[in-house]
Amino acid sequence: MEFSSKLLENAVNEMSQLPGVGKRTALRLVLHLLRQPEQQTVLLADALSKVRAEIKFCKSCHNISDKELCEICENPNRNEELICVVEDIRDVMAIENTSSFRGLYHVLGGKISPMDGVGPQDLNITSLVEKVKSGKVNELIFAMSPTMEGDTTNFYIFKQIQDYNVKTSTIARGVAAGNELEYTDEITLGRSIVDRIPFEASLKS
Amino acid sequence: MEFSSKLLENAVNEMSQLPGVGKRTALRLVLHLLRQPEQQTVLLADALSKVRAEIKFCKSCHNISDKELCEICENPNRNEELICVVEDIRDVMAIENTSSFRGLYHVLGGKISPMDGVGPQDLNITSLVEKVKSGKVNELIFAMSPTMEGDTTNFYIFKQIQDYNVKTSTIARGVAAGNELEYTDEITLGRSIVDRIPFEASLKS
Known part of the structure; x- marks a missing residue:
């Protein structure tokens, strides 16, 4: 691409x-800005x-914040013993939107992915293990994306904390609301049968 | 969307x-920047x-430039009597890439589009008409996109300059290189038959 202006280039x-x-x-974006008022x-x-x-x-959960402690960690009404482990802040926002979680989060800042050169030392795992060691945590919920990298990360953390007295769980995997069964992949559908839940429990949501 | 930080929001x-x-x-873009070195x-x-x-x-063709006159207008090897009228600087770049045009450009800065509130007074039309009036222009090539707005703009300019001694042309419309005839729309295909060119001429390109 040849530009008529160094600034533009x-x-x-x-x-x-x-x-x-x-x-x-x-x-296209830069030309758009040039057409708009300079203020923009x-x-x-x-x-x-x-x-x-x-x-x-x-400093506690590694969520993005304007202060030392984020609003969620600061909130005394949230359950400090329940920690949801997520990949990044977008997952925090997504889960907060559902209004169904009243514990705290721990943002790893990524997932273990050797292909992308991301190892456990690049993630906020040490501070999570410290939290568990301190004995104040009752349950960890692994809420990573259900991919190979997400599963690897979950498993790595699980190995680090399995000797401590903490419950671990992962978010449920199954058929998503509104999905057609015939278009659901086999792994998901298979697991959703193995991990079936009592019908009465499903009425609560 | 609820943000945990005003800066982020x-x-x-x-x-x-x-x-x-x-x-x-x-x-996604802002979080990407946060993960990159601050320098970026x-x-x-x-x-x-x-x-x-x-x-x-x-100041002559309204192309984006770092100087008073752009490099194209400054170039003494270009034909000043031949002016290609385009919508915006991206069209200049696209035509320059083909290396098949050695005249000058005139960038209108948009096209007449009442739906978007763009009228002739919002475009660089007056300066184009002045150029034509000065008598230094031999031919205007209309190279607007072949849409309703493009055609309207072409016609508006044509009406302004038709009393002056200047040739006008539009870029050829027809079947694009590599296109399958059966998927070409009827208007284009119809015009490409009406506007057919001698076979020997087509061998030159």
Whole structure:
């Protein structure tokens, strides 16, 4: 791509560093900003610099936060003995949206994935094991995505804490609400039969 | 979407102002930046602020440029009598890539589209008409997209300049290279038969 302006080329190159944004999309976005009032670009650039420079991570659960402790960890009404282990903050947001969990979270910041060069030492696992060792945790809920990497991560953590007195569980895997049975993959459908639950229990949700 | 941080919320909101970027995508992009070295965000924010604040438009053709006159308008080897009228700078880049045009451009900055509130006064049409009036232009090539708005824009400009001594043409419309005839729409296929060209001429490309 040949640009008639170094400034434009530079902006497009930086924009196209973002995941899923190619050169063409980057150009479209930059040209859009050029057509908008200058204020919009200023606000965007400021917000990005600021979030990158000033963002904090909760020292307890590693969730993104503006303070030392995030609002969830600070909330005295939440059950400190129940910890839901998630991959990243988007999972916290997704679970919070359901309003069905009143414990705390522990954000690992990724999942063990040798293919991407991510090992256990790159994740917030040590602090989780410390929490369990302290004896204040009653149950860990593994809420990783049901993929090979998610399962590996769950298993790695499980091995680290199995000698301590803590319950472990994973979120239920089965047929999703609204899904057609005939289009559900075999592994999911098979497990949903093995892991079937009493019908009365299913009426509660 | 509930955020655990105002800074994050702000960055996501600004990011999601970009066309085609929803809240979820914006969150993904911002979280990606948070995982990268701070330098990357600084470079991106700087590049955006800079391109918006310092960008110039060529005073002759309205192409984006770092100088008063863009490189194309400055180039003495290009034919000043032949002007290709395009919608925006991406079209200039696309045509330049083909290396088959050696004239100058005139970037309108959009197309007449009453539905989007864009009228002739919002486009760089006056300066184009002035160029034609000056008598230095031999031929205008309309290279707008073959849509209703593109055709309207072409026709509007044509009405403005038809009394002056200038040739006008539009880029050829027909079946695109590599396209299957049976999947080509009727209008295009019909026109490609009406506007057929001598076979010997087609061998030159």
